[in-house]
Structures are given as C-alpha cells and as structure tokens.
Amino acid sequence: MALTQIYNANLLDPERGTITPDAHIIVEGTRIREVGEGAPLGSADLSIDAEGKTLMPGLIDAHVHAFLTSMDMSSLAGRPMTLHAFEAAKLLEGMLARGFTTVRDAAGADWGLAASVERGLIKGPRIFFSGRSISQTGGHGDPRPVWEDPPICACGANSSWLSHIVDGVDAVRTAVRTELRRGATQIKLMASGGVASPSDPLMSLQMSPEEMKVACDEARDWGTYTMAHAYSPDAIRRALEAGVRSIEHGNLIDKDVARLMAKKDAFLVPTLVTYHTLHELGRDAGFPEQSLAKLADVLEAGIGSLEIAKRAGVQIGFGTDLLGHAHAQQCREFEIRSEVLSPLELIRSATTINAELLNQTGNLGTLGQGATADLILIDGNPLENLSVLTDPAVHLKLVMKDGVIVHNWR
Numbered sequence: 001m002a003l004t005q006i007y008n009a010n011l012l013d014p015e016r017g018t019i020t021p022d023a024h025i026i027v028e029g030t031r032i033r034e035v036g037e038g039a040p041l042g043s044a045d046l047s048i049d050a051e052g053k054t055l056m057p058g059l060i061d062a063h064v065h066a067f068l069t070s071m072d073m074s075s076l077a078g079r080p081m082t083l084h085a086f087e088a089a090k091l092l093e094g095m096l097a098r099g100f101t102t103v104r105d106a107a108g109a110d111w112g113l114a115a116s117v118e119r120g121l122i123k124g125p126r127i128f129f130s131g132r133s134i135s136q137t138g139g140h141g142d143p144r145p146v147w148e149d150p151p152i153c154a155c156g157a158n159s160s161w162l163s164h165i166v167d168g169v170d171a172v173r174t175a176v177r178t179e180l181r182r183g184a185t186q187i188k189l190m191a192s193g194g195v196a197s198p199s200d201p202l203m204s205l206q207m208s209p210e211e212m213k214v215a216c217d218e219a220r221d222w223g224t225y226t227m228a229h230a231y232s233p234d235a236i237r238r239a240l241e242a243g244v245r246s247i248e249h250g251n252l253i254d255k256d257v258a259r260l261m262a263k264k265d266a267f268l269v270p271t272l273v274t275y276h277t278l279h280e281l282g283r284d285a286g287f288p289e290q291s292l293a294k295l296a297d298v299l300e301a302g303i304g305s306l307e308i309a310k311r312a313g314v315q316i317g318f319g320t321d322l323l324g325h326a327h328a329q330q331c332r333e334f335e336i337r338s339e340v341l342s343p344l345e346l347i348r349s350a351t352t353i354n355a356e357l358l359n360q361t362g363n364l365g366t367l368g369q370g371a372t373a374d375l376i377l378i379d380g381n382p383l384e385n386l387s388v389l390t391d392p393a394v395h396l397k398l399v400m401k402d403g404v405i406v407h408n409w410r
Contacts, residue, residue, distance in 0.1 A: 092124025
C-alpha cells in the first residue's frame with residue numbers, strides 16, 4: 001500500500017487539548033501507521049512539508065440533511081430522486097471542502113447516497129445515514145399541508161422519501177425494522193413539534209412513550225441507537241426515559257432535564273446556525289410563513305441551552321441542520337457557539353465527542369495510530385484563533401479522507 005508522510009506539522013490532539021510542534025504522521029493505505037515527533041526516518045511515496053501549519057482530525061457534523069436542498073420545503077416533494085441526488089452531491093462536495101470528512105444524515109439520505117460516496121461516484125464525506133425518520137401523523141415528519149385530507153390508511157403507515165408517518169407500536173416497529181434492513185446506521189424519531197413542519201405546535205409531545213420505547217429497543221437489538229428531534233423539556237425527558245441516546249436541537253431544555261441527560265450519558269446535538277440562517281434568508285428563499293412564525297421561539301433560546309447543558313456536564317456534539325444554499329454557512333456554527341464554549345470544547349464537539357456519538361471512538365475524530373486517516377491542515381492555531389475554523393476558504397490548506405488527499409490548496 002502507498003505511504004504518505006506529512007512532517008513539520010503542529011499536531012493538534014483534541015482529546016488531550018495539546019499541540020505538539022515539529023510532528024509527523026505516516027499514512028499507509030487508509031490508516032495512520034505512525035505518529036511521532038521530528039522528521040520521519042524512512043521514505044514514502046508522497047512527502048508533504050506542513051510548514052508549521054496545524055494538523056488535526058477531519059471534522060464531523062452530526063446533523064445534516066443532504067437531500068434538503070432548498071429552504072422552500074414544499075418544492076422538494078415532487079422532485080425526482082435523481083435530481084435530489086445530484087443536488088445532494090453538490091452539497092456534500094462543499095462539506096468535504098470545508099474539512100468535514102464525516103457527517104451523520106438526520107433523515108432523507110439512504111444507502112444509495114452513502115454507497116455513492118464510498119465508491120467514489122460522489123466526492124463527499126462518509127455518511128452515517130438514518131434513512132427515513134419515524135413520525136406520528138401530524139408530527140414533525142408529516143409535511144402534508146393542513147388542507148390536504150388523505151384517507152386514513154388501515155395499515156397505519158404513510159411513507160415518503162423523507163419519513164415514515166406511523167401510528168401505534170406495531171407500525172413503529174415495522175418502520176424501524178424497515179430502515180434497519182435498508183442499512184440505517186441509527187434511527188431518527190420525531191419527539192416534538194418543529195419549526196419546518198406545517199401543522200404541529202412547537203411544544204407538542206409526539207410519539208407515545210410506548211412507541212418510542214419500541215423504536216429504541218429495536219435499534220438496540222440491532223446494535224445501534226436512536227436520535228430524537230426534541231425541543232421542550234417534556235419532549236426531551238420522554239425521549240430519554242424511552243432510551244433515546246442523542247437529542248437533536250434541544251433549544252428549550254431546562255436544568256432538571258439537562259441533569260437527567262448527563263446521568264444517562266446521552267448526547268445533545270444543538271444546531272444553532274440553522275435558526276440564524278432561516279431568520280436571515282428564509283423568507284426570500286420561500287421558507288413557509290407559518291414556520292417563520294415558530295422560528296422566534298427557538299432562535300433566542302439556543303445559546304441558553306448550551307449554557308445549561310454545559311453546566312450539567314452533558315456531552316455536546318456538533319451539528320448544523322442547514323437547508324439549501326445555507327449549507328455554505330456550516331462553519332458559522334463554531335462562531336455562534338463561541339459565546340459559551342471555548343475553542344477546545346468546540347473542536348472536541350466536532351471530533352472526539354461526535355466520534356463517540358457515532359460509536360467510532362479511536363477510529364474517527366483522532367490522529368492516533370491505527371485510526372482512519374481523516375485529517376485537515378490549517379494555517380493557524382484554532383486553539384488561539386477561532387477564525388481558522390470559521391473561515392476555511394482562507395485557512396484550510398489540505399483535506400485527507402481515508403488516506404487520500406481530496407483537496408490541496410497549499
């Protein structure tokens with residue numbers, strides 16, 4: 001297998017929070033073979049002088065929607081999946097160019113999109129995909145407008161490319177098993193009202209405790225876990241008590257529920273940047289008026305949720321949840337969170353914490369020996385100057401994924 005060595009680098013270790021100067025890494029195939037100080041002793045097929053720049057693990061975004069390629073959600077319903085796929089490919093290419101070598105898709109993407117990346121048909125980050133989300137009738141995963149009146153299905157299910165709309169324990173069990181059969185790496189549940197959905201109140205509780213528990217049990221039996229869209233304290237508590245491992249958004253969390261989350265070793269994945277971009281760009285981009293009205297309830301609460309979770313000791317992952325052309329602002333999430341989190345905490349959220357969330361500790365989010373060779377080279381020290389993360393067009397100089405250099409701006 002080909003050997004690549006990168007030397008004369010300032011090596012950033014997120015777990016220890018240290019930078020080792022004049023370090024080198026040797027990559028063999030898709031794995032890191034050696035990490036050391038000073039110049040490497042042997043030769044390699046490719047040698048790269050990092051010139052004192054910062055070498056760190058590739059970034060992980062734990063909440064993306066590759067197929068949500070427009071803020072005008074209603075325009076997506078009638079698009080052919082071929083068009084969805086080509087539009088998604090462009091979004092994924094942009095993510096990789098910003099240094100995100102891994103993403104977790106939180107509903108919509110399927111095994112075909114993930115396989116296209118894996119086979120090199122699409123240039124993008126590896127995808128941990130949820131498949132279709134699990135939603136109740138009228139829940140956050142039910143995009144049907146209030147004036148649409150479809151007949152009630154006796155089978156208890158109504159499926160689209162984005163979600164399974166199911167009611168009752170047996171229907172939920174079947175939907176979860178269907179997505180697991182189709183390769184989903186985790187299961188997404190809709191546990192509360194949402195901003196983008198047309199008919200549900202933001203504070204509504206969705207999916208019964210029994211429905212969520214069977215979903216969590218099925219996922220656990222398969223060797224994986226559930227993630228849940230949830231805003232209010234009651235929705236978050238219900239999800240945690242059912243066995244959900246990853247709470248998405250969580251803007252309205254309170255201290256008691258945050259302590260419960262920490263006790264259960266659950267993760268919180270805030271997505272603050274999406275509320276800012278929807279507030280700034282949504283109306284002109286066709287985001288529904290009823291959704292813009294709900295946006296204000298969660299926009300201002302976002303930073304406070306970070307403070308509450310941090311004080312309680314909750315593991316906080318990195319996610320963005322952007323729509324359409326707003327994906328270009330992916331790295332702005334670092335800037336928004338910097339009001340509460342330190343640069344090291346921000347880096348850990350997008351590396352070691354997200355790797356643990358994805359059950360990839362020691363494989364992703366690290367530059368340790370034997371890990372997958374995902375790395376980025378940055379001009380500057382992100383522990384001292386956050387702008388080197390928030391402005392990748394200026395500071396990001398190299399991206400390697402699976403041992404292959406996919407971008408090189410040195």
